[in-house]
Amino acid sequence: MQSTIIRAERVEKYYAQPSENRIQVISPTDLSISEGEIVALLGPSGSGKSTLLRMLTGLSTPSAGEVYWHEKPIAIADVNVSIVFQSFALFPWLTVFENVEAPLKALGMDPSERRKRALKILDTVGLDGFQTAYPKELSGGMRQRVGFARALVVEPEVLFMDEPFSALDVLTAENLRSELLELWQKKTIPTKAIFIVTHNIEEAVLLADRIVVLGRNPGHVRTDFRVALPHPRDRKGAAFTQLVDYIYKVLTQPDSQPPALPLTPAGKPVRDQRQMHYQMLPHARPGGIAGLLELLLDHNGKDDIYRLADDLAFEIDDLLPIVDAAQLLGFLKVTEGDAAITPTGAEYANSEILRQKELFRTAAVENVLLLRQIVRAIEAKSDRSVPEEFFHDMLDEQFSEDETQRQMETAINWGRYAELFDFDASRRRFIQPEKLHHETDAGVAPGVKA
């Protein structure tokens, strides 16, 4: 067994709310990073990947639990880690050289030693000759090289990466990935472990010795397993694709293996989002749902989600909310990573716009509690208008401030589309929609669809 560098012990993150409840972002989690491994952290958006990364680096303090750096609490240890950021996080007013030099300056190193080290690492990452350039003069790939150089120049024990390749185009990302792997395997860099957060399954399987998959609401570890494939890994190989498929299934079936309910320090069970009053509305647009269903219909009503994402050139993170939404509305059923269209879904996809709205309306009122409540509340009021505030307060009990806002936006979006209600943005009130067109103007051009 290799020695452990960072160990998280029952760390959790929650935000206290004014009311009794609190918003649990990450439920108590154990995780460790050992010498000699590349760990990939996968998970849908909202599963707290980045939050977990920041707790492991000591940037953010866990609400409960403790992170240890070589068995010392991380808050008082002299931690030696780096982060490569998704947005690069370079200082635009410093040259490439000054950017790389800055962390060494913070360490109080001599100017001559600083210069030597910075130039050496710039050479290693292939930035020779770019010392005096400013980041804005470089391409995205070159900028991230500076990001890597800055991270590696302090010779970190653990190199953290927060979706380092997702802001780059496919080819550049591939290139940088393989160069990083080479540096790691040839031990050109003294780094002892790498921890990468990603939403790209293939990337994880390509790089990692160990993959951790997070689930959401609240964030928790679904599975944590070792990847035994030898390097270089072949994307087309059977073992590779099987592994990708397996992770896929884990990601698309959030409820297959319900984890035990976590306990608060007081011994009271934390509220699980799935037992909550309101479902979490996936942030998808009605147009997107219709598009997905139509595509699925073209594929004989059933297809692998992974292949669908590929066909659409979508990141899985962007596709999942749409799938979730279609499933919530009863237009779709997901089993074993395959999405199959339901009879209502098929009818929806085949109808023209007004009929689509009608189907959506029925499905929404039937399946979405929040929309049902808004409609009922409007009907119950004599002036046929209800302030947004009213629902805001109820959602607040379950969701964070930001999430409440997004839930509200999605609900408004869906409700407007389905003509369940209208929303007066200046007064922030839900109102009954004006009945402009009735059954008679079904003659709207079919081209309006989607």
Next chain:
Amino acid sequence: MNFPESFSNIPGRETLARSQVLKRSWPVVLDLCVAGIGLACFYAVVRIANYWFGHPVPEIVISLSPRALPLYAFYSVVRIGLAYLLSLLFAVGYGYVAAYSKRVEALMIAGLDILQSIPVLSFLPGVMLAMVALFPTRQIGVEMGAIVLIFTGQVWNMAFSFYSSIKGIPRELSEAAGIYKFSRWQRLVQLELPYSAIGLVWNSMVSVAGGWFFLMACEMFVLGDRDFRLPGLGSYLQTAAGTGNLKAIMWGLLTMIAIIVATDQLIWRPIIAWSDKFKFEQVESTARVRSPLLHLLQHSRALLTIERSTIRPLNEGIYRRLAEARRRRAAKTTAEDSTTDAVRGGTATWLRGVVLLAIVTAVLYAAFHALGLLRQVRAAQYVEILKGALATFLRVNVSLLLASAWTIPAGVAIGFHPRLARIAQPIAQIAASVPATALFPVLLLALVKMGGGLGIGSIALMMLGTQWYILFNVIAGAMAIPSDLKEVATLFHFTTAQRWRTVILPGIFPFLITGLVTASGGAWNASIIAEYFHLKNQTLQTVGLGAQISAATDSGQFQILLLATIVMALMVVTINRLVWRPLYRLAETRYKLGG
């Protein structure tokens, strides 16, 4: 005689040699320039020190001869410069503390909001008396008074800008500073100051322009039976106006415009050109401000050598020491047990409590005495002040309306037509940079000649000072309207009214509100000068809150001064809260283009 021949054998040698000469001698010229500037600064410091630490000149007579102007202008520039430096330091300190200490943040920002609304000129007597009492035998007392006053007119928007910049630093950038263990110092130098530089530069320009406005008022004024006078451009212009000397006024104005143009070329342009690298952008922009002076400074070898032998080692020393301190701290926290920590925490809390208590006591004491002062105010005076407040309120709004009436169409026209903008913008910029207080005497003389009084004059002065804020914002707003929106209007043959209602007015709305808020604040402040003026050996005045403040200053009636100031501050804050803030919110939500 062989030389020319032998030289001519080598083609291009001559031109090469010449370019060599140029290359070699150019830095020497640059160095000479820099040395000259350095010597000039030295002399200036000596001169100022001599004057400040000399005994107060009992009765300064302001000479109206044009020959006195260079020295007066110099004194005024030093005053504004020092006040500005003070503002910069204070703004950075205030913004920093407000952004990083959660406990006092809300209080400090509310304080900023109120301080921004308080009419600066009301502080004139208090500040002056305090400063003179501090340095009773030195000229520096009165000087400090003027500087502090200009400072209070400049500092708030800068502090606000720095605070909101710090708050707006992208999360990943500050996390990068965290993970690489930047010390507070390094964070400030490499992250916070650069990130806020652009905002600070633009606000500095606005502040310095505002400084000129107040300079006119605070270089010469009467408080009760005491006559405070400082030699300077402001007092020169005031004296000239007081005696109706038109020629002297013109000389004064010319000097001022020259200074303003020079400041723009010699200070602001280099700074803007330099601050270009602090733009937080991913792509390099094409249009850039260029400055020969900046080039000169950046390529001077003498400056480079000085920097290498002074600032750089100093900097290295700071970084080394900070890193050592951090390591020591880290070692200590691991070695120490938690009990000493708790003890130290206890002492800190205790100390903080004492300081807080002292501050609260002082504030309560001062507030109590101030309120005691208010008891001397008679009921009739209350009525007077309320009447004045109403008059000034009307005047401010009329001036805003009049200013909007011409600036909105003009601004939209300039914003829509790039060719017009190229001609109009520099003219407007120069016109805007001449402080209204300097133009006022000329305007007023003309008005009096035509039979008009201060009633119209004060509105004109308010407009003079504030219309530019509206104009520049409207231009920016009109430029920001996307051309496809304009094309839609043309495509569907919108009538002129329809075009204004559906495209132009909503498009410029957020900008217009920003301009109006600034203009409204400025107009209130201007009323103190505008409604009460010494001209040609007589005092012109009209009914208004500003006139009451000025008159109270003149006659040393502190209770009226205090009451009128409170009323004015209350009105400004109330209008901000009730009118501008909701409009601002509307602009942010409904009328925001894009995003």
